[in-house]
Amino acid sequence: MSVPTVTLMAPEPSLEGKAQSLKVPEVSIKSVDSDVSDDDSVLKCEIDSLPSGSESDSDVSERRLDVSKKATHGETDAVAIPTPETVEPAQAEREEQAKPDEDVEVAYDGKKPPAPRSVAEICEDIVGVLARYRLVHQSDTNKPWGAKSKFLHQVENFVSRQEPVLLSLPAFPFKSPNKATKVLGTLPDKGEEVAIFHLQGLCLAIKDVYEHGADVYIVSDGLMYNDILGISDAEVWRYGQALRKMARDFKCNHVNFLRLRNLLGEEDGNEPMTEEEYLKDAAHFRDGLLERYLPQGFDADTHIAKDHDTTLTYRGYIKFLETDLATRATEGEPKSKAQMKKIYEEIAKKMIVRGKAFATSIARNLAGHIRLSIHPSTEISKLSMSLIPQLGRSFTPWHSALVRAVDGSITMSHAAQVPALTHDLIFDKEGRPSYFRERSSLFNWPGMDVDFDYIYPTGIIITPRDPNARYSLHNVHMQKVRALSEACSPVILRGFADTTDQHTFESKAYDAGTVAPWTFGIRQAVKDAGSNDPKASTVTSTEAMPMHYDGFFFFKKELDPATGVEKLVSKVPRFQYFTSITPCTPGDGMTLFASSQLFFQHLPAPYTLEELENLKWDCKHSSNWNNHMTDLPLVVPHPTNKKPCIRWHEPWYKWQTKFSTNEIRISNGEQHYKDMIKEMLYDRRVCLYFNFEQGDILVADNINMMHTRTSFQAGTGRELWRIHFN
Numbered sequence: 001m002s003v004p005t006v007t008l009m010a011p012e013p014s015l016e017g018k019a020q021s022l023k024v025p026e027v028s029i030k031s032v033d034s035d036v037s038d039d040d041s042v043l044k045c046e047i048d049s050l051p052s053g054s055e056s057d058s059d060v061s062e063r064r065l066d067v068s069k070k071a072t073h074g075e076t077d078a079v080a081i082p083t084p085e086t087v088e089p090a091q092a093e094r095e096e097q098a099k100p101d102e103d104v105e106v107a108y109d110g111k112k113p114p115a116p117r118s119v120a121e122i123c124e125d126i127v128g129v130l131a132r133y134r135l136v137h138q139s140d141t142n143k144p145w146g147a148k149s150k151f152l153h154q155v156e157n158f159v160s161r162q163e164p165v166l167l168s169l170p171a172f173p174f175k176s177p178n179k180a181t182k183v184l185g186t187l188p189d190k191g192e193e194v195a196i197f198h199l200q201g202l203c204l205a206i207k208d209v210y211e212h213g214a215d216v217y218i219v220s221d222g223l224m225y226n227d228i229l230g231i232s233d234a235e236v237w238r239y240g241q242a243l244r245k246m247a248r249d250f251k252c253n254h255v256n257f258l259r260l261r262n263l264l265g266e267e268d269g270n271e272p273m274t275e276e277e278y279l280k281d282a283a284h285f286r287d288g289l290l291e292r293y294l295p296q297g298f299d300a301d302t303h304i305a306k307d308h309d310t311t312l313t314y315r316g317y318i319k320f321l322e323t324d325l326a327t328r329a330t331e332g333e334p335k336s337k338a339q340m341k342k343i344y345e346e347i348a349k350k351m352i353v354r355g356k357a358f359a360t361s362i363a364r365n366l367a368g369h370i371r372l373s374i375h376p377s378t379e380i381s382k383l384s385m386s387l388i389p390q391l392g393r394s395f396t397p398w399h400s401a402l403v404r405a406v407d408g409s410i411t412m413s414h415a416a417q418v419p420a421l422t423h424d425l426i427f428d429k430e431g432r433p434s435y436f437r438e439r440s441s442l443f444n445w446p447g448m449d450v451d452f453d454y455i456y457p458t459g460i461i462i463t464p465r466d467p468n469a470r471y472s473l474h475n476v477h478m479q480k481v482r483a484l485s486e487a488c489s490p491v492i493l494r495g496f497a498d499t500t501d502q503h504t505f506e507s508k509a510y511d512a513g514t515v516a517p518w519t520f521g522i523r524q525a526v527k528d529a530g531s532n533d534p535k536a537s538t539v540t541s542t543e544a545m546p547m548h549y550d551g552f553f554f555f556k557k558e559l560d561p562a563t564g565v566e567k568l569v570s571k572v573p574r575f576q577y578f579t580s581i582t583p584c585t586p587g588d589g590m591t592l593f594a595s596s597q598l599f600f601q602h603l604p605a606p607y608t609l610e611e612l613e614n615l616k617w618d619c620k621h622s623s624n625w626n627n628h629m630t631d632l633p634l635v636v637p638h639p640t641n642k643k644p645c646i647r648w649h650e651p652w653y654k655w656q657t658k659f660s661t662n663e664i665r666i667s668n669g670e671q672h673y674k675d676m677i678k679e680m681l682y683d684r685r686v687c688l689y690f691n692f693e694q695g696d697i698l699v700a701d702n703i704n705m706m707h708t709r710t711s712f713q714a715g716t717g718r719e720l721w722r723i724h725f726n
Contacts, residue, residue, distance in 0.1 A: 110653030110661060123155045125209035126165060130155075132604060132683065133202050135376060135384040135394065147379040154370050158212075165206055165214040168258075168362060168369040169199070171387065173222035174231050174239045176399050178324050181416035184401050186235055187242045189428070190435035191397025191412065195387040196243070196252050197456035201684035202385075203254035208682065217369065218243075219258045219362060223286045224354045228347055229324065233282040237275050260285040263361040264292065293364070294357035300349040303356070309377045310352060316375065317348035320399060323414065388412060389457065389602070389685050402435040406442065407597065408454055408488035442480050442487070447471075458595040458688050460484060461492045470497040473697060474504050478512040485575065485699045486640055490593050490688070493697035499579050500695055505721060509577050512699070513725035516573040525581075527719040528712075538659045544711040546650035546662075547594065547681050550576055550702050550724065553621070570629065573724035574639070576700045576707075580692035581719040589712030591690050596638075596645040596704045598686040607676065609635070609644055615669050619649055622661040631667060634677075638703055645704050648677055681706055692720065 117125070130151060158165045172192070176182045183189075199216050207213030220243075222236035240257070247255045259273075264285060303310045321344040328335075328343065335343070362371070363381075371382040374396055386394045388402070388410060395412035403411045403418055418436045424443075428434040429451075437443070443452055449465045462481075464471055473496050485491040498504045506523060509515050515522050529540040538545055551572035558569045584590075600609055615634040635644045651664040651674065666673050680686055692698070700707065702724070712718050 110663075111655060113655045119156065119159050122159050122210055123152050126155045126159070126206055127151050128679075129202070129205045129209060130370070130383060132205075132602070132685075133385050135374075135386045145379075147383075150380075151370065151383065154368075157368060159210065162212055164212045165210070166366075166369045167203075167214060167216040167372050168219060168366045169216055169372040169374075170219045170221050170358065170362060171374055171396070172218055172220050172240070172243055173224075173398060174226055174236045176320075176324050177229050177231060178326060180327070182323055182399060182401075182414045184415055184425075184433040184435075187239060187432065188246055189397070189402070189433065190426075191388065191400065191402040192243060193246060193250070194389075194402065194410065194456055195397050196247050196250065196255055198387060198389060198685070199255050200250075200252035201457070205684045208684075213254065215254050215256055216372070217256045217258050217366070219263070219366075221355075221358055223260055223282055224289070224358050225351055227286075228350055228354075233279050234275070236282075237278050241275075260289055263358075263365050264288055265365075289361055290354065290357045292357075293360040294353065295360065298353065298356055300352045300356075304349070304352065309375075309380070312377065313355070313375055314348055314352055317351055318344050321347055324399075389598075391601075403438075404435060404454055405438045406440045406484075406487045408458060408460070409597070409601075442484050445477060445480070447475065454488065455688065457598055457685050458488060458593065459490045459492065459690070460488055461494055463493075463495045467495060470495070472496065472498045472504070473501075473508055474498055476508065476697075478508050481699050482512050482575065485701050486638075486704070489595070489705045490690070490698050490700040492690075494693060494695075496695070496697065499697050500581055502721075505579050505697075506723065509723040509725050512577060513575060516724040516726055522723050524722045525719060526722050527582075527717075528714060530714070532658065534659060536659060538657060541659065542589075542712050542714045543657055543659070545709045546652040547592070547678070547706050547708045548649045549647060549706055552619075552649055573702055574726045575724065576698075576702050577723045577725060578692075578696075578698040578700075579721045580694055580696040580698075581721060582717045583692045583694050583696075584712045584716055584718045586691050588710070588716065589691075589718045590710045591692065592682070592687050592708045592710070593690060593700060594646075594681040594683075594687040594706040596706070597643060599646055599680050599683075600644055602680065602683060602685050604676070604680075612673075613644065615673060616667045617648070618665050618667045620663040634673075636703075643704070646677070646681070646706060648681070648706060650678060650681075650708070 127148060131145060131148075134145075155165060172188075172195075175186050179185065199218075203214040203216055220236075220240050222231075222240065223233065225231075226233065226236050244257055247257075261281070304314045305311075318341075322340075325344070325347070328340070362369075373382040373384050374387060375384060377384045387396060388394075390410045390412050392411050397412070400412040401415040401418065403413050403423065405411075413436075415436075422439055423436040424439050426434050426437050437452075448471050449469065450471075451463050451465050453461045453463070455461055473493070476493065476496065481491050481493070493499070502523070509522065518524065524539075526539060528542045529536065531541070549572065552570065554571045554573065555568040556571045557566050559566055603609065603612075613633075613635045616631045617634060618628070618630045619632065620628045633647060636647055637643070638645050649662060649664060652661050654661055664674065665671065690698075
């Protein structure tokens with residue numbers, strides 16, 4: 001799978017005992033000169049066919065398709081038919097499939113980029129992305145994806161024409177009628193925000209492997225069901241407009257919206273619509289769509305009995321109606337459970353009828369689109385997915401409230417079920433309730449009125465609530481920043497004063513921990529040095545870099561207690577600390593941060609944490625001191641919270657850089673693991689693609705996080721200052 005190009009860092013200078021650093025598992029160093037010259041040393045880098053009104057009880061589990069396929073780069077104009085469906089092998093079979101590639105892996109010298117991919121290979125990569133975003137029932141996690149060939153064929157239609165992949169999603173109708181116990185209000189909140197970012201990430205993930213990318217079209221089905229559920233047309237309008245504004249404000253430009261009028265063949269000549277126009281025509285669009293697209297003689301009872309997808313949706317409707325319309329049991333004459341059950345069943349059948357007309361209209365008007373669905377399904381006609389990367393049960397944001405743990409992990413819950421003793425209700429900038437956050441003293445900053453905003457997919461941005469406040473970095477409680485970065489890196493301070501003052505920046509590093517100096521001092525200016533010398537540092541160039549962690553070539557002499565022989569041992573600083581002196585143009589010179597926590601949360605079946613914990617790897621670096629490191633553990637425990645952390649250095653070849661290269665091999669397993677690791681580290685659900693703004697302070701946990709940098713234009717003046725501390 002191709003990803004944004006990123007380029008190698010050369011070896012880092014030895015501290016010769018000057019820094020106190022975290023001890024990590026020792027690795028043996030072969031053919032290493034004991035004295036590494038400053039000229040050779042390099043600093044560490046900066047880095048549904050049915051309606052959307054129901055919620056799913058399914059657990060979200062992601063799967064990968066062809067796990068032994070090698071990643072390739074480039075595009076081709078050649079047209080080829082997609083390869084036949086490949087059944088995903090079990091672990092033993094997967095390793096057998098990888099073996100024929102071993103000779104190719106060894107023979108590859110890295111001087112030339114891989115050959116351009118065929119259309120069939122590009123299609124496999126795109127469908128691989130879709131597979132990672134699938135909503136798979138827990139019992140089906142390790143089963144072959146029976147519908148894969150169908151989606152390969154759909155994708156091939158776009159790729160062969162070199163057009164963006166088009167996705168359609170019936171969803172986002174309106175907030176639940178039960179405002180008392182299920183949701184926080186009538187308008188989109190943090191739940192919808194994360195869902196919009198998640199859909200944007202899906203489209204960008206496809207663009208990572210296919211130059212023409214993808215666009216998703218949300219078709220709101222609110223007007224199809226609102227009158228049945230007691231929601232006004234005006235409320236549907238306000239919800240939809242706020243959702244569109246949210247997508248614009250967050251620059252989610254691959255997320256688009258369609259109305260019922262589009263399904264009736266009417267143009268968007270007067271778009272954006274006014275509320276008055278919308279309300280005048282709402283009933284006309286609803287009735288018109290039913291009249292035009294409901295199949296003649298359609299019987300809901302028959303379809304519920306005979307069509308499995310319809311059965312699943314019908315059951316889901318009844319379940320959510322029990323909570324959505326719970327107050328109806330107390331309206332008028334008291335009703336028994338049996339009476340309410342009958343009411344729910346009748347409403348659910350009405351929704352099935354309207355859903356059939358709605359689905360038919362989508363099938364006819366968006367026939368070429370890949371159909372997404374928030375419902376569990378057989379995937380005969382649609383791809384099921386969860387809108388939010390959540391733990392536990394899968395809820396939609398219009399039927400629940402979003403709950404954040406301190407570490408950033410997300411669960412969705414009915415609002416009334418979130419415990420007030422352990423969680424705070426957080427309000428947005430307009431003063432509306434937005435989500436629940438786990439209570440912690442880390443969010444209490446005396447003398448500073450600040451907002452803590454979790455960003456997708458990982459990290460926290462801290463800003464003064466009043467933009468004119470301009471609190472000084474000098475007064476920031478760095479121990480709390482440190483603790484937050486251990487919980488959910490990176491932590492960004494934005495809108496604070498004195499962040500580019502050298503004295504203030506350096507002194508706050510000592511407040512955060514024990515500074516780890518280099519031979520030249522504690523602070524490195526990370527900027528383009530303009531050098532073409534192959535021995536120069538990639539860090540101080542405009543090239544992209546490989547995914548890595550800082551301190552990989554950070555060596556210190558230690559006595560081996562078993563042999564009494566002095567040897568060089570790799571040490572790793574605990575934290576990175578940056579300030580942005582001169583940022584790049586947005587989209588250029590981005591810093592990427594991949595979270596180990598999210599890596600393992602989204603680890604595709606049949607891979608397991610236990611499997612990866614047993615793997616070790618070797619790195620052979622091209623520097624003139626011929627550094628060869630062996631038996632490095634792929635997974636290590638975090639020193640504070642003991643959670644598993646990925647330790648890796650992305651392979652980097654001669655065709656990718658004019659500086660140092662490195663060869664990476666799994667030393668006790670098959671080489672196909674390298675493709676999976678790369679795929680997951682750049683996964684948009686795992687990796688934050690971050691643009692610094694002028695004056696940003698950023699602190700990242702160098703153990704939990706992997707990071708890299710994309711390339712940028714020479715002459716832009718991009719400059720960061722970086723300090724490491726323990």
